[in-house]
Amino acid sequence: MPPVSLARLRPQVNALMSHYEDAALFGKTLLLIFEQYSQKPGLRARVDPALPAYNLPPVVISELETGLETLARLQPAACARLADTLWSMPAFEPKKLAIFLLAHLPASHREEFIARIRQWFGGSLAEMNEALTAEFIEQSRHKLEILASPAWLDLLRAWIASDDKRLQRIAMQAAGDLAANRDFQNLPLVFDLLAPLYSRPRITLQKDLAALTRRLIERSQPETASFLISMVELSQSPSVSALVRKLLPLFDEYYREEIRKAVI
Incomplete structure (x- = not known):
């Protein structure tokens, strides 16, 4: 895959963030970005083959996280709903972003992180993907x-x-x-x-x-x-x-x- 063009990616991410009030449209637009930048299977190892992954270049995830971090600070109530949309998507990357988004909500909404962990994992984590376990531990670590x-x-x-x-x-x-x-x-x-x-x-x-x-x-x-x-x-x-x-x-x-x- 050729190098990712930031000049092209950043406007796409900005456009995605503008859909924060429409969770369904946000999800559809995010999928388009995933599909565009997805690497072929095998280029990046997945820790759990049972969970589909788009195997995105790190720069794509980084730009999405930058946009979500800003959005979490400016629109925390909408972001809690967006996190549910991201989590419902059956792939590794949107679930990873859902955890990231919740962890970056301001202190006034930080209980949303814990409430969603309880809700998503049922309090048992019995079926929790190892990579997602690592993700929510990492995102909580310094907060x-x-x-x-x-x-x-x-x-x-x-x-x-x-x-x-x-x-x-x-x-x-x-x-x-x-x-x-x-x-x-x-x-x-x-x-x-x-x-x-x-x-x-x-x-x-x-x-x-x-x-x-x-x-x-x-x-x-x-x-x-x-x-x-x-x-x-x-x-x-x-x-x-x-x-x-x-x-x-x-x-x-x-x-x-x-x-x-x-x-x-």
């Missing part, structure tokens, strides 16, 4: 108003409480993102959120817990050490003690010794 919102935290608690390992892994990733955000100061809230995973550790999640613990240590080694000590003391569980022993090498010598005293 504290999403990460720290009560609705988002309630959703993470529900995922952690489930028996679905995939849900728990997603919740761990999101909780780690919250802890990594230096603008977020309530680290005890993160530990409280994660306590069920550490107090009843699943063998199949121990590598994930180790990776999560590294992120918590990067944010605050003293608080992470204190958290693990409390888990050992409160649970009085051999499995918790065994997990904490495995995590000891992640700590500096001082904190390693402090934790070891609690485990013994």
Whole structure:
């Protein structure tokens, strides 16, 4: 495929954005853009062959995201409706753009992001495409108003409480993102959120817990050490003690010794 002409693409994107009040027309116009710039199958690998994809050049997605980001700021109410239209389209790219659009709504409409995640994925994510999972985690990662919102935290608690390992892994990733955000100061809230995973550790999640613990240590080694000590003391569980022993090498010598005293 020849290089994409920005001189041609940008007016097309601008024309698309002008249809924001007519979701049906917006969807039809977007499909025309997708079909025009679609690359042949195989030029770009898709992570899930079960979800059709247009395999668009990155510059096309980038220009669409730029237009949607501006539109989300100027017309947030209309964009929430547009996101539903995008999500209903049976292909990877429009669903990716739907998540992007919701994540870029202003703070006054940010609850729309969480509400749609609940609605679209049914609270279980059982059939959620891996690439879309990565997309909504990525889009929420740097937005504290999403990460720290009560609705988002309630959703993470529900995922952690489930028996679905995939849900728990997603919740761990999101909780780690919250802890990594230096603008977020309530680290005890993160530990409280994660306590069920550490107090009843699943063998199949121990590598994930180790990776999560590294992120918590990067944010605050003293608080992470204190958290693990409390888990050992409160649970009085051999499995918790065994997990904490495995995590000891992640700590500096001082904190390693402090934790070891609690485990013994």
